[in-house]
Amino acid sequence: MNKHLLKYKICQSAMRLFSSEGFENVTMGKIAKEAELSEADVYLYFGCKEDIILYLYQSINSHWQFFVSNLLEDKLSERFESALIKKVELMEAYSTVLNNMLGILISDSKVSVNAPQ
Numbered sequence: 001m002n003k004h005l006l007k008y009k010i011c012q013s014a015m016r017l018f019s020s021e022g023f024e025n026v027t028m029g030k031i032a033k034e035a036e037l038s039e040a041d042v043y044l045y046f047g048c049k050e051d052i053i054l055y056l057y058q059s060i061n062s063h064w065q066f067f068v069s070n071l072l073e074d075k076l077s078e079r080f081e082s083a084l085i086k087k088v089e090l091m092e093a094y095s096t097v098l099n100n101m102l103g104i105l106i107s108d109s110k111v112s113v114n115a116p117q
Helices: 001-023 028-035 038-046 049-069 076-092 095-107
Strands: none
Touching: 001 038, 001 049, 001 076, 028 038, 038 076, 038 095, 049 076, 076 095
16 A cells, blocks of 8 residues: 555544544554554654644645636636635535544634734
């Protein structure tokens, strides 16, 4: 299996576990078992769980950028609407994971409602 397929397999396995068990409760070992790989193989491609989330984010953005670069609508408003809809569609497949992680992501962020402007 090539590198890209292995990374995809690891990411999909991690997403299933993050959805069912929660991000905080999943270990790299659990991800390896779910992906039917050794833990060393998982660490070869991802140094930690956060790297898997970053890979997911980058993957969604890459697909979205490709889509946006091929939009053919004449009006800017139509291209903008199509781009927004596509972003939501791409993220929808991971909605459970993203929803579960929202609290973690916000609590670790320096950005908040009360952050200085």
